[in-house]
Amino acid sequence: MNPFTYVWFIIMKTAVFFRFSSSTQDDCRLIQFSGHEEGKALVDHVIAKPVVLTESMCKVQCYLDDDCVSFNFGKSVTDGNNTCELSNSTDRAYLKTRKHYTYHETQNACHSAPCLNGGKCQYGFTRKTFRCLCGDGFIGEMCEKELPCGTVFDFENGLSGWSRTGTVFENQPTYGDNPTARNRGQPSNHQGDWWIGGYEHRPSPSHPAGRVQGDGPTGSLTSPSFVIGGNSFTFLIGGGCDIGLLRAELIVEGNVVLQETGNCHESMTEKSWDVSGYIGRQAQLRLIDNSSVGWGHINFDQFEEICP
Ligand SMILES: [Ca+2]
Numbered sequence: 001m002n003p004f005t006y007v008w009f010i011i012m013k014t015a016v017f018f019r020f021s022s023s024t025q026d027d028c029r030l031i032q033f034s035g036h037e038e039g040k041a042l043v044d045h046v047i048a049k050p051v052v053l054t055e056s057m058c059k060v061q062c063y064l065d066d067d068c069v070s071f072n073f074g075k076s077v078t079d080g081n082n083t084c085e086l087s088n089s090t091d092r093a094y095l096k097t098r099k100h101y102t103y104h105e106t107q108n109a110c111h112s113a114p115c116l117n118g119g120k121c122q123y124g125f126t127r128k129t130f131r132c133l134c135g136d137g138f139i140g141e142m143c144e145k146e147l148p149c150g151t152v153f154d155f156e157n158g159l160s161g162w163s164r165t166g167t168v169f170e171n172q173p174t175y176g177d178n179p180t181a182r183n184r185g186q187p188s189n190h191q192g193d194w195w196i197g198g199y200e201h202r203p204s205p206s207h208p209a210g211r212v213q214g215d216g217p218t219g220s221l222t223s224p225s226f227v228i229g230g231n232s233f234t235f236l237i238g239g240g241c242d243i244g245l246l247r248a249e250l251i252v253e254g255n256v257v258l259q260e261t262g263n264c265h266e267s268m269t270e271k272s273w274d275v276s277g278y279i280g281r282q283a284q285l286r287l288i289d290n291s292s293v294g295w296g297h298i299n300f301d302q303f304e305e306i307c308p
Pocket residue numbers: 154155156190191192193194195301302
């Protein structure tokens with residue numbers, strides 16, 4: 001690091017400190033300006049025109065805008081209002097002659113377009129001097145990996161790969177609209193033939209319709225692990241409404257990050273979870289029944305990932 005770069009780094013780190021209340025290593029930006037040209041300006045890539053007094057302040061503004069890789073500074077010859085134009089390109093095909101302007105460019109590592117699959121490149125971040133902000137459906141340092149998407153738990157093929165605790169889910173999934181079969185007046189609203197009905201006891205079509213196990217049994221049911229690739233999940237949920245005891249949970253890398261309960265009605269309704277903050281992370285779905293009193297059961301079906 002040459003002395004000029006070092007001083008610039010210290011100044012800019014101070015500026016960044018005031019902008020972010022907290023920062024990770026990836027938030028730190030270190031950029032190097034490689035030179036300037038008098039009488040020139042880069043056109044058609046201006047992303048901001050902050051009001052500044054001096055050329056140095058324009059440079060600071062470029063540092064603080066994560067997409068800025070060059071800037072034009074125009075010195076006023078009349079009213080003293082100088083012009084600062086931040087640009088997101090260093091493509092010299094767009095460099096034009098312009099009187100009273102100076103063009104400054106960085107050693108823009110994004111110039112070679114290193115980010116794949118439509119990922120957005122930002123110069124000055126990470127040890128490799130750029131970072132990639134991946135578009136929907138992609139992940140990885142260079143956005144090189146396509147995310148799996150399309151997780152569906154519909155219970156139409158049993159519970160292979162799921163784990164249970166307690167006894168409440170031992171006889172699941174439930175076949176058909178068992179609440180209607182016992183004249184409950186609240187149809188299950190399940191999809192397909194099978195669903196999770198914590199009050200029900202109809203584990204096969206050959207079992208008599210309408211039988212129940214009641215609210216007494218408790219336990220949990222945890223799905224196989226999956227990678228989140230979409231922005232949201234939709235699902236059907238019903239049964240009890242005490243979220244402290246009865247709920248569906250989304251677990252991301254061991255931590256419960258989202259939860260939802262029923263509506264104290266047997267008929268399931270559709271709910272959704274925004275998981276855009278967890279894309280690329282390992283997750284599991286877990287159903288919890290820790291209640292043995294009235295409405296002490298959970299109904300669930302059709303957990304479905306919405307893909308880009
Ligand atoms: Ca189903």
